[in-house]
Amino acid sequence: xxxxxxxxxxxxxxxxxxxxxxxxxxxxxxxxxxxxxxxxxxxxxxxxxxxxxxxxxxxxxxxxxxxxxxxxxxxxxxxxxxxxxxxxxxxxxxxxxxxxxxxxxxxxxxxxxxxxxxxxxxxxxxxxxxxxxxxxxxxxxxxxxxxxxxxxxxxxxxxxxxxxxxxxxxxxxxxxxxxxxxxxxxxxxxxxxxxxxxxxxxxxxxxxxxxxxxxxxxxxxxxxxxxxxxxxxxxxxxxxxxxxxxxxxxxxxxxxxxxxxxxxxxxxxxxxxxxxxxxxxxxxxxxxxxxxxxxxxxxxxxxxxxxxxxxxxxxxxxxxxxxxxxxxxxxxxxxxxxxxxxxxxxxxxxxxxxxxxxxxxxxxxxxxxxxxx
Amino acid sequence: xxxxxxxxxxxxxxxxxxxxxxxxxxxxxxxxxxxxxxxxxxxxxxxxxxxxxxxxxxxxxxxxxxxxxxxxxxxxxxxxxxxxxxxxxxxxxxxxxxxxxxxxxxxxxxxxxxxxxxxxxxxxxxxxxxxxxxxxxxxxxxxxxxxxxxxxxxxxxxxxxxxxxxxxxxxxxxxxxxxxxxxxxxxxxxxxxxxxxxxxxxxxxxxxxxxxxxxxxxxxxxxxxxxxxxxxxxxxxxxxxxxxxxxxxxxxxxxxxxxxxxxxxxxxxxxxxxxxxxxxxxxxxxxxxxxxxxxxxxxxxxxxxxxxxxxxxxxxxxxxxxxxxxxxxxxxxxxxxxxxxxxxxxxxxxxxxxxxxxxxxxxxxxxxxxxxxxxxxxxxxxxxxxxxxxxxxxxxxxxxxxxxxxxxxxxxxxxxxxxxxxxxxxxxxxxxxxxxxxxxxxxxxxxxxxxxxxxxxxxxxxxxxxxxxxxxxxxxxxxxxxxxxxxxxxxxxxxxxxxxxxxxxxxxxxxxxxxxxxxxxxxxxxxxxxxxxxxxxxxxx
Ligand code: SF4
Ligand code: SF4
Ligand code: SF4
Numbered sequence: 001x002x003x004x005x006x007x008x009x010x011x012x013x014x015x016x017x018x019x020x021x022x023x024x025x026x027x028x029x030x031x032x033x034x035x036x037x038x039x040x041x042x043x044x045x046x047x048x049x050x051x052x053x054x055x056x057x058x059x060x061x062x063x064x065x066x067x068x069x070x071x072x073x074x075x076x077x078x079x080x081x082x083x084x085x086x087x088x089x090x091x092x093x094x095x096x097x098x099x100x101x102x103x104x105x106x107x108x109x110x111x112x113x114x115x116x117x118x119x120x121x122x123x124x125x126x127x128x129x130x131x132x133x134x135x136x137x138x139x140x141x142x143x144x145x146x147x148x149x150x151x152x153x154x155x156x157x158x159x160x161x162x163x164x165x166x167x168x169x170x171x172x173x174x175x176x177x178x179x180x181x182x183x184x185x186x187x188x189x190x191x192x193x194x195x196x197x198x199x200x201x202x203x204x205x206x207x208x209x210x211x212x213x214x215x216x217x218x219x220x221x222x223x224x225x226x227x228x229x230x231x232x233x234x235x236x237x238x239x240x241x242x243x244x245x246x247x248x249x250x251x252x253x254x255x256x257x258x259x260x261x262x263x264x265x266x267x268x269x270x271x272x273x274x275x276x277x278x279x280x281x282x283x284x285x286x287x288x289x290x291x292x293x294x295x296x297x298x299x300x301x302x303x304x305x306x307x308x309x310x311x312x313x314x315x316x317x318x319x320x321x322x323x324x325x326x327x328x329x330x331x332x333x334x335x336x337x338x339x340x341x342x343x344x345x346x347x348x349x350x351x352x353x354x355x356x357x358x359x360x361x362x363x364x365x366x367x368x369x370x371x372x373x
Numbered sequence: 374x375x376x377x378x379x380x381x382x383x384x385x386x387x388x389x390x391x392x393x394x395x396x397x398x399x400x401x402x403x404x405x406x407x408x409x410x411x412x413x414x415x416x417x418x419x420x421x422x423x424x425x426x427x428x429x430x431x432x433x434x435x436x437x438x439x440x441x442x443x444x445x446x447x448x449x450x451x452x453x454x455x456x457x458x459x460x461x462x463x464x465x466x467x468x469x470x471x472x473x474x475x476x477x478x479x480x481x482x483x484x485x486x487x488x489x490x491x492x493x494x495x496x497x498x499x500x501x502x503x504x505x506x507x508x509x510x511x512x513x514x515x516x517x518x519x520x521x522x523x524x525x526x527x528x529x530x531x532x533x534x535x536x537x538x539x540x541x542x543x544x545x546x547x548x549x550x551x552x553x554x555x556x557x558x559x560x561x562x563x564x565x566x567x568x569x570x571x572x573x574x575x576x577x578x579x580x581x582x583x584x585x586x587x588x589x590x591x592x593x594x595x596x597x598x599x600x601x602x603x604x605x606x607x608x609x610x611x612x613x614x615x616x617x618x619x620x621x622x623x624x625x626x627x628x629x630x631x632x633x634x635x636x637x638x639x640x641x642x643x644x645x646x647x648x649x650x651x652x653x654x655x656x657x658x659x660x661x662x663x664x665x666x667x668x669x670x671x672x673x674x675x676x677x678x679x680x681x682x683x684x685x686x687x688x689x690x691x692x693x694x695x696x697x698x699x700x701x702x703x704x705x706x707x708x709x710x711x712x713x714x715x716x717x718x719x720x721x722x723x724x725x726x727x728x729x730x731x732x733x734x735x736x737x738x739x740x741x742x743x744x745x746x747x748x749x750x751x752x753x754x755x756x757x758x759x760x761x762x763x764x765x766x767x768x769x770x771x772x773x774x775x776x777x778x779x780x781x782x783x784x785x786x787x788x789x790x791x792x793x794x795x796x797x798x799x800x801x802x803x804x805x806x807x808x809x810x811x812x813x814x815x816x817x818x819x820x821x822x823x824x825x826x827x828x829x830x831x832x833x834x835x836x837x838x839x840x841x842x843x844x845x846x847x848x849x850x851x852x853x854x855x856x857x858x859x860x861x862x863x864x865x866x867x868x869x870x871x872x873x874x875x876x877x878x879x880x881x882x883x884x885x886x887x888x889x890x891x892x893x894x895x896x897x898x899x900x901x902x903x904x905x906x907x908x909x910x911x912x913x914x
Contacts, residue, residue, distance in 0.1 A: 145824040145827055145828065146824055166408070166412065167404065167408070168404055168407075169404055169407035169408055169411050169430075198396075198400070198810065199828070200400070200404075216823075216824065229684050229685075229686035230682075230684060231666070231667070231682070231683045231684045231686065232555070232666075232673045232675075232681045232682070232683045233555060234555055234665070234666040234667075234818070235554075235555055235813050235818075236398065236399055236400075236553065236554070236555060236813070237399065237551065237552035237553055237554060237555055237556075237557055237558060237675055237676035238378070238399050238400075238401045238402050238551075238675060238676060239555065239673060239674075239675025239676065239677070239679055239681060240401050241681060241756075244667055244686040244687075246686050246687055249687050249688055250687060251667055251686060251687060259754075261679065261681070261756045262378055262401070262675065262677075262679065263401045266401050266404060267401065268400030268401055268810065269400070269810060269811060269825065269828075270400075270810070270811070270813060270819065270822075270825065271401075273822070273824060273825065274813075274818065274819055274822040274825050275667070275822070276821070276822050276823055277665075277818040277819070277821040277822045278665050278666075278667045278668075278687070279687075279690070280649075280821040282649050282650065282821060283648055283649065283662070283665075283690045283691075283693065284647060284648060284649060284650060284654075284660060284662035284663070284691075284693060285662055285690045285691020285692055285693055286662060286691055286692050287659065287660065287661055287662060287692070288650075288657075288659065288660040288662075289658070289659050289660075290658050290659075293658060293659070310655075310657075310660060314692075315692060315694070315702070318659055318661065319699075319702050319703055319706055320706060321659060322644055322659050322661075322703060323703055323706035323707045323709075323710060323712075324710065325615070325642050325658075326615055326617075326642070326644075326703075326707060326712070327707050327710045327711070327712045329614045329615040329641070329642065330712055331712075333614055335594065336594070336598075337612065337613060337614045337615065338613065338614065338615040338616070338617070339598075339599060339604040339607070339608070339613045339615070339616050339617070340616075340617045340618075340619075341601065341604070341616070341617065341618040341619060341621045341623070342560050342565035342619060343560065343565075343619040343620030343621055343696075344553070344554035344555070344556050344557035344559075344560045344565075344620075344621075345554060345555065345556060345620045345666070346556065346560070346619060346620055346696050347556065347559070347669065347670075347671030347672055347673060347683065347696075347697075347729065348556065348559040348562065348563050348671060348672045348673065348674060348680070348733075348736065348743075349671045349672065349697055349729040349732035349733055349736070350619075350671065350695070350696040350697050350700070351556070351559055351560045351562075351563035351564070351565045352563040352564065352571060352732055352735065352736050353696075353697055353700040353701070353726075353732060354563075354565060354619060354696075354700065355563055355564030355565055355570070355571060356564075356589065356704075356721075357700050357703070357704055358598075359564075359570070359576075359585070359589070359593055359594070360589040360590075360591050360593070360704075360713065360715075360722075361704050361707055361708065361712055361713055362712075363591070363593075363594060363713060364594055364598055365567050365568070365576050365594050365596065365597055365598030366567060366598035366599045366604060366613070367564070367565055367566065367567060367598060368565065368566060368567050368598070368599070368600050368601040368604065369557070369560045369561075369565045369566075369601070369621065370554070370557075370601060370621050370623075
């Protein structure tokens with residue numbers, strides 16, 4: 001539906017006149033007007049289920065509190081998001097959640113980037129006294145090498161279930177049992193990969209707490225320890241963008257961002273978890289030259305057969321050698337005796353320079369790359 | 374792509390995928406297709422010889438034989454025209470050549486098309502009607518269309534179908550090639566091609582040449598250069614004496630690897646600029662250590678022509694350097710040796726670059742489609758789809774909305790031609806190649822990504838249970854695959870993802886690279902090798 005062409009709805013929220021497109025929920029109308037309503041199970045990319053009851057608000061003439069994420073905004077509605085009743089209900093919900101939550105923020109991967117922690121702080125909900133029954137699930141039992149699960153921290157918000165179903169379209173997660181026994185399971189309580197998981201990490205990205213987390217980043221990538229650098233994926237041509245999380249000059253995690261123009265929060269397994277090649281010990285760190293190329297002062301007569309080994313040299317030596325050799329080939333055989341493979345992995349600026357180097361410096365049009373392959 | 378990725382999610386009423394293993398090769402586009410199908414009810418038709426993942430979501434899966442794409446497309450068009458379902462208004466107003474097309478597709482009634490493709494005639498009828506009834510529709514294709522000796526006619530045939538349905542220049546439509554590597558679009562845009570300066574300005578066009586001669590201050594060659602496969606061949610013949618390879622690994626990605634090895638050995642001087650010591654780098658005379666994407670600033674252009682900033686996040690290991698630094702250093706030294714004489718008054722003769730933004734300025738002024746893609750706009754958070762003719766232009770999400778580049782859209786009627794190599798008694802099976810989601814290309818990066826490698830540690834060859842039984846090959850057991858050019862050993866995966874008579878291998882593993890087997894026969898125009906079909910035989914490994 002094209003919301004622009006329909007009639008706006010006018011309502012009042014917290015005494016302020018608000019206008020919202022037809023079809024908006026109270027939550028959308030409020031957020032559109034810059035009024036914050038806390039949520040946990042809601043995410044703007046996902047369908048609303050009204051499960052966590054954090055977004056409850058008072059609506060005049062309506063009986064009881066309404067969940068803002070599922071109640072449609074209507075003309076003339078008068079909404080109070082900060083009524084005493086609403087705030088008390090939120091506090092109660094948070095107390096309930098914390099009463100069955102491990103008191104582990106100190107060692108939790110998601111500390112500092114946790115929606116439950118933020119809300120407990122905002123609503124000044126203290127840690128409940130011991131006594132309540134806690135779940136005692138074993139942690140990180142799934143063999144998936146990328147995604148770890150700590151069900152003790154799961155608040156049963158269902159965001160992972162909907163992210164996998166609606167964004168990834170894979171339907172891996174679902175809830176087994178009801179009530180206190182409700183338990184997040186993959187497929188028919190199988191390992192994730194057997195339940196058709198593609199290891200995209202969308203469920204991790206949408207989990208509001210530390211129940212799902214990135215295995216590769218355990219112990220190194222807490223939010224307050226990393227710097228985020230927005231960039232674009234180095235693999236396929238979709239052009240997903242994401243944030244490299246950097247700590248001590250190393251990429252320790254990739255996080256997705258709703259601001260990515262192509263992909264939003266979605267990434268694939270390579271983009272999200274395929275970054276560690278950057279720091280692999282196989283990386284080349286010094287220019288290499290065949291040993292026998294270093295000894296002969298005139299390169300023209302040399303026929304190496306590349307029998308000698310590659311040895312490390314400094315940049316000046318390597319650059320001068322290549323400059324001299326290419327210049328020689330051009331002067332004795334012409335520029336067309338040289339060819340250049342440009343790279344689909346390099347930037348536009350670099351490829352422009354490859355093209356300029358080939359045409360201006362070498363004087364040939366022999367340039368191509370593996371676009372076709 | 375003529376259209377944007379967003380169109381697939383939001384606008385297309387039908388999605389026709391041919392020759393693209395979308396969920397494994399372009400995963401995030403794959404999930405958008407699945408979403409459009411599941412949440413919006415867009416019709417999805419997948420034409421692919423294998424039961425690839427996306428086929429499991431399709432309304433119709435057409436399992437045509439490798440190399441029979443044109444017959445299939447002509448069959449679809451035959452039904453559309455026979456039923457009068459074409460967009461006649463669009464055809465009359467915006468295209469030419471319809472009559473010739475009608476004559477050619479006239480020959481491909483569903484029975485004929487069915488015989489060539491192996492697809493049930495009834496499914497061809499159904500697919501044609503589904504596409505016609507669900508417009509606008511997008512057509513997505515990838516290497517499964519281009520990597521054939523008939524690659525260029527295959528692409529034309531895709532365009533014919535979309536012209537016929539009026540699916541061009543509209544939101545949700547388009548002929549949309551999904552480009553492989555992250556910046557393959559940008560490498561093409563920036564003149565990394567033997568016939569084009571940046572922005573597809575032809576090197577054979579005197580005006581374009583004059584423009585670049587003035588900018589760079591040197592006379593420029595007026596003959597088109599060699600394509601990659603031709604370069605390798607010329608190196609093998611001793612005609613190419615110096616070869617400079619940046620960030621590519623032809624020792625896994627090119628067809629007929631034994632031939633590639635000989636050519637690289639023969640070449641007098643080989644320079645490789647890489648982040649790892651690849652199979653190709655091992656053969657080099659000089660290896661320059663390059664920076665990875667996480668260590669440099671610049672821009673990439675994605676498959677929908679969107680230009681986005683990449684940013685330096687970490688330092689390079691040791692003395693590795695960005696490719697731009699290496700090129701500038703080398704160029705300066707060669708200029709000092711007198712390799713070329715530049716007119717010092719030419720605005721862009723010099724190589725005194727400090728940072729990528731300076732290079733982008735040069736690109737802006739010489740490449741009309743990138744003229745308005747300025748560093749400051751990208752820094753300000755914009756990502757722009759070219760053409761962007763000036764700094765106020767918002768970019769172009771959909772091409773050809775008013776008219777085609779050449780005015781009218783042209784139907785180019787094409788006939789089916791069989792692949793260059795077909796199965797025979799000696800080599801009775803067809804091999805087709807592709808990728809798996811966990812790896813990328815020759816695997817230079819993904820084999821060194823710990824867990825990606827763990828997920829898929831070795832090459833697998835998919836074989837149908839019938840063929841496996843005949844050759845006595847068990848699931849997970851070694852399989853030897855031989856073609857006229859070479860042989861490899863890998864692990865067999867016995868599966869009905871492939872049909873009897875067809876086997877599938879990926880080219881991610883150097884030690885069992887499928888490209889020891891593949892046929893370097895080229896499409897005569899695009900010079901793309903026929904990776905998707907060659908004849909092989911299998912036995913226990
Ligand atoms: S990693 Fe992706 S596919 Fe796997 S369960 Fe999570 S969202 Fe689903
Ligand atoms: S794992 Fe996270 S996202 Fe999933 S239900 Fe539990 S808390 Fe919510
Ligand atoms: S994250 Fe995956 S889909 Fe996106 S660009 Fe990278 S490889 Fe392609």
